[in-house]
Amino acid sequence: MAPKQTPSQTIGPYFSYGLTPEQYGYDYKQLVGNTLAEDGVEGITIRGQVFDGNGDSVRDAVIELWQADSQGRYAHARDPRGSNTGFGGFARVGTGTLEGHFFEFHTVKPGAIGDGQAPHITVVVFMRGLLNHVYTRLYFSDEAAANGADPVLAQIGPDRCGTLIAQRQDGADGPVYQFDIHMQGDRETVFFDA
Amino acid sequence: MAAAEGFAPRDWDSHPPYLSPDYKSTPLRAPTKPLVILPQSLSELTGPVYGQDAVGPLDHDLTKLAAKTAEPNGERIIVAGQVRDEDGRPVPNILLEVWQPNAAGRYNHDDDQHDAPIDPNFLGAGRCVTDDQGRYRFITIKPGAYPWGNHFNAWRPNHIHFSLFGPSILTRLITQMYFPGDPLLELDPIFNGVPAASRQLLVSKLSIELSEPEWALGYEFNICLRGRLATPLET
Numbered sequence: 321m322a323p324k325q326t327p328s329q330t331i332g333p334y335f336s337y338g339l340t341p342e343q344y345g346y347d348y349k350q351l352v353g354n355t356l357a358e359d360g361v362e363g364i365t366i367r368g369q370v371f372d373g374n375g376d377s378v379r380d381a382v383i384e385l386w387q388a389d390s391q392g393r394y395a396h397a398r399d400p401r402g403s404n405t406g407f408g409g410f411a412r413v414g415t416g417t418l419e420g421h422f423f424e425f426h427t428v429k430p431g432a433i434g435d436g437q438a439p440h441i442t443v444v445v446f447m448r449g450l451l452n453h454v455y456t457r458l459y460f461s462d463e464a465a466a467n468g469a470d471p472v473l474a475q476i477g478p479d480r481c482g483t484l485i486a487q488r489q490d491g492a493d494g495p496v497y498q499f500d501i502h503m504q505g506d507r508e509t510v511f512f513d514a
Numbered sequence: 515m516a517a518a519e520g521f522a523p524r525d526w527d528s529h530p531p532y533l534s535p536d537y538k539s540t541p542l543r544a545p546t547k548p549l550v551i552l553p554q555s556l557s558e559l560t561g562p563v564y565g566q567d568a569v570g571p572l573d574h575d576l577t578k579l580a581a582k583t584a585e586p587n588g589e590r591i592i593v594a595g596q597v598r599d600e601d602g603r604p605v606p607n608i609l610l611e612v613w614q615p616n617a618a619g620r621y622n623h624d625d626d627q628h629d630a631p632i633d634p635n636f637l638g639a640g641r642c643v644t645d646d647q648g649r650y651r652f653i654t655i656k657p658g659a660y661p662w663g664n665h666f667n668a669w670r671p672n673h674i675h676f677s678l679f680g681p682s683i684l685t686r687l688i689t690q691m692y693f694p695g696d697p698l699l700e701l702d703p704i705f706n707g708v709p710a711a712s713r714q715l716l717v718s719k720l721s722i723e724l725s726e727p728e729w730a731l732g733y734e735f736n737i738c739l740r741g742r743l744a745t746p747l748e749t
Contacts, residue, residue, distance in 0.1 A: 323598060323600055324527075324528050324600070324712060324738060325528045325600060325738050325739065325740060326528075326689055326715050326716070326737045326738045326739070327529050327530060327689060327708040327715060327716060328687060328688060328689055329530070329675075329688065329689045329704060329708075330537075330539075330688075330704060331677075333623075333625055334623045334625065335675070337613060337622055337623065337638065337639045338613025338638070338639040338675065338677070339611060339613070341639060346637065346639075348580070348639055349570070351568055351569075351609070351611075372542040372543050373541070373546075374542055378543070380625075384686075386560075386562065388557070394557075394560040395560075395563065396560035396561065397563075398556065399560055408562065410561075410562035433555070433557065435555055435556065437557070440557065442558070442683055444686060446688055447543060448539050448543075449537070449540050449542070449543035449544075450540075450543050450544070451529070451530040451531070451537070451540065451704070451707050452530065452532060453686060453688060454545060454549075455552070455683075471553075503545060504542065504543075504545070504546050508545065510547075510550050511545050511549050511550070512550050512552035513550070513551055513552065514521075514553075514554055514558045514684055
């Protein structure tokens with residue numbers, strides 16, 4: 321008999337020392353943090369909050385990013401262009417350490433991967449009360465032309481694709497892209513099943 | 515269009531629904547709109563890679579990793595198993611991260627106010643990378659049950675949290691491993707959020723083969739990730 325997929329369970333409220341120990345002040349090395357850098361490439365900040373159905377910010381969510389480098393290459397064997405920048409592409413942060421329960425990432429803007437999709441980042445969200453993680457995508461407000469030609473945004477349509485577009489603001493430390501995640505409500509973020 | 519292997523869909527007959535009202539944190543956090551089907555592009559077919567060099571020599575042994583003056587209190591156990599996909603293929607070289615409360619049912623976390631002692635010799639976090647046959651092995655302390663606020667006199671069954679990656683971001687999985695014969699399982703809304711036919715997939719088995727004489731009982735917990743699927747990939 322073919323094995324069945326192991327069921328998902330919630331991450332629960334006590335993930336911090338297991339998944340993000342240094343962020344939460346534990347004396348245990350973390351493998352993944354909120355910072356990705358690429359030599360010679362301008363850094364960007366991605367910042368946002370996760371909101372529940374009451375509009376309250378969620379203080380015990382984990383956000384993960386998976387992204388290509390500035391030239392649109394993934395650090396993975398299935399990307400035929402490989403990645404020779406040393407850019408890992410994976411980042412993780414919990415929402416429990418900044419005032420207002422913000423998440424914040426320091427990374428670079430990914431390049432287009434070359435298949436007609438606009439530059440984007442895969443975003444994975446876990447939290448207490450979420451029995452399966454959700455997938456969403458972050459697109460960039462300063463890529464209007466590319467976004468206009470993106471097949472995934474076109475499939476979603478104008479009513480909801482705005483939930484996936486991070487809004488650029490220029491700050492003293494470079495561009496900041498605001499990206500809030502709404503679990504429910506009028507602005508419920510588009511979540512994917514891939 | 516070139517043929518390329520993609521990943522089989524999430525098996526919603528096996529996973530719990532997002533909205534599971536007996537688990538009272540779900541009604542305000544479950545998405546209310548249907549998930550949008552996303553074609554599998556390179557962004558989905560790739561994912562983070564961690565090798566054996568990512569983990570430290572004690573990361574798989576939770577009884578030693580944070581021990582300062584003595585071994586942690588509680589019943590030492592071995593938890594081991596194999597990670598495979600739905601096609602039965604071993605999933606080698608993937609990162610597993612685990613976390614759990616101590617033997618008294620207390621998490622080493624500021625938010626856990628359960629009136630049970632912190633163990634100064636136990637953090638409760640560990641990780642390892644599967645070998646070339648997809649096998650993993652942890653040494654830890656059997657976690658205790660603990661109360662939670664879901665309903666009056668609610669207690670979580672003994673469990674260990676598992677986080678896994680697999681070959682792509684689509685095979686990402688976070689789950690919980692339970693222990694055989696735990697009478698709290700039938701009362702637990704998180705466990706029972708899983709469709710009945712799949713619940714036993716989360717319950718480990720006592721294994722005399724994995725146990726070490728005069729030292730520790732072994733529990734076997736095998737994990738199954740999404741399988742492969744031949745799908746056209748737009749290139």
